[in-house]
Amino acid sequence: MSDLSARKAKANIVLLTEDKRPLSDTDIRITQKTHEFLFGCGAFDAVGYALVDDPAKKALIKERLDKWTALFNFGTLPFYWGSYEPVEGQPNEKALRDAADYLVSKGARVKGHPLCWHTVCADWLLKYSNEEIMRKQLARIDREVTGFKGLVDMWDVINEVVIMPVFDKYDNAVTRLCNYKGRIGLVKEVFDEARKCNPGATLLINDFNTSPAYEKLLDELLDAGVVPDAIGIQSHQHQGYWGLAKLNDVLERFSRFGIPIHFTENTLISGDIMPADIEDLNDYQVETWPSTEEGEARQAKEICEMYETLFSHPLVEAITTWDLTDDCWLHAPAGVLRSDNTPKPSYNALMDLIHGKWETHLTLRTDADGRIIFDGFKGDYELTAPDGKTVTFSLKEDVKGVFTI
Numbered sequence: 001m002s003d004l005s006a007r008k009a010k011a012n013i014v015l016l017t018e019d020k021r022p023l024s025d026t027d028i029r030i031t032q033k034t035h036e037f038l039f040g041c042g043a044f045d046a047v048g049y050a051l052v053d054d055p056a057k058k059a060l061i062k063e064r065l066d067k068w069t070a071l072f073n074f075g076t077l078p079f080y081w082g083s084y085e086p087v088e089g090q091p092n093e094k095a096l097r098d099a100a101d102y103l104v105s106k107g108a109r110v111k112g113h114p115l116c117w118h119t120v121c122a123d124w125l126l127k128y129s130n131e132e133i134m135r136k137q138l139a140r141i142d143r144e145v146t147g148f149k150g151l152v153d154m155w156d157v158i159n160e161v162v163i164m165p166v167f168d169k170y171d172n173a174v175t176r177l178c179n180y181k182g183r184i185g186l187v188k189e190v191f192d193e194a195r196k197c198n199p200g201a202t203l204l205i206n207d208f209n210t211s212p213a214y215e216k217l218l219d220e221l222l223d224a225g226v227v228p229d230a231i232g233i234q235s236h237q238h239q240g241y242w243g244l245a246k247l248n249d250v251l252e253r254f255s256r257f258g259i260p261i262h263f264t265e266n267t268l269i270s271g272d273i274m275p276a277d278i279e280d281l282n283d284y285q286v287e288t289w290p291s292t293e294e295g296e297a298r299q300a301k302e303i304c305e306m307y308e309t310l311f312s313h314p315l316v317e318a319i320t321t322w323d324l325t326d327d328c329w330l331h332a333p334a335g336v337l338r339s340d341n342t343p344k345p346s347y348n349a350l351m352d353l354i355h356g357k358w359e360t361h362l363t364l365r366t367d368a369d370g371r372i373i374f375d376g377f378k379g380d381y382e383l384t385a386p387d388g389k390t391v392t393f394s395l396k397e398d399v400k401g402v403f404t405i
Contacts, residue, residue: 043075
């Protein structure tokens with residue numbers, strides 16, 4: 001059985017009446033309202049909802065978002081430079097701001113992805129010198145991190161640095177920058193700029209490469225004084241489930257840094273598995289990739305095992321399912337919803353874990369002093385007395401308190 005002690009804290013609470021007498025021998029309903037742990041999902045549909053005018057399409061997206069907010073509390077929004085600002089000086093700020101506002105209004109935290117990446121880079125940068133590209137990259141970070149401060153306070157600062165200097169599928173400004181500044185030099189400059197713009201933000205480095213090459217990069221960055229707030233690990237499993245052996249190996253190797261770990265992009269397939277000889281997942285181009293009944297059962301089993309392993313690890317702070325619905329990236333059946341928005345077994349399995357097994361709901365009777373003591377999953381709580389009066393508190397660490405109810 002998984003050890004979930006790192007996910008829980010103890011509450012030792014005394015409840016008093018308004019005239020300051022102990023509320024003794026009274027049944028109190030204890031309701032966990034939010035999770036401290038970040039159960040995430042790509043939230044690109046929130047951008048679509050902000051942009052679409054057609055009533056039928058808007059209703060379809062709203063139905064998806066309702067299922068999103070029922071399950072998840074953490075959303076990743078797309079700030080890919082090439083699509084966010086396809087024309088220089090004309091960023092798509094309003095749609096992203098509307099999307100972030102929507103998610104925050106539903107109680108979710110939001111991460112921007114990414115600030116610097118060689119893929120989906122702005123083509124218009126190529127006409128500039130390396131020095132000017134660097135200036136514009138830092139200005140772009142300043143604009144987004146400062147402009148969205150208070151709404152988006154978590155960022156994948158730089159993406160897929162391990163491969164960045166040798167990425168040669170097409171010319172792009174960021175690969176040029178990486179070779180101009182060196183990997184460590186580039187990462188340091190973009191992190192320093194993001195940190196300056198929002199000192200309180202959570203800043204990640206993110207990569208799909210889980211080999212020792214990523215560890216070596218992190219060692220070099222730490223030696224250079226670059227300390228990310230979290231290590232982002234992509235886990236796209238289009239070619240089959242990693243399994244516990246690989247998952248635990250990755251956790252063990254990246255835990256040695258003592259830095260929080262976020263599984264930033266997780267996909268598990270509910271259809272045929274991508275052939276093993278494909279080196280770059282983007283090279284697998286199919287028109288349709290159907291989900292199957294057998295695949296959906298397999299996906300649900302794998303997602304439960306993976307989430308249970310990650311949730312029990314004390315350094316893991318976040319898990320993000322990459323696709324909410326099927327037929328998104330690469331047309332893969334990687335969603336927890338089918339394309340028609342119906343829940344797959346994986347959606348229901350996650351609901352049972354996140355809002356069932358891993359959520360605290362109790363009724364306890366106060367003692368003669370008005371005291372209740374319980375261990376609960378970390379998050380925000382509401383206590384309700386029989387007359388309907390409530391008090392709220394946060395259980396992020398062991399809490400002792402006296403509340404009037």
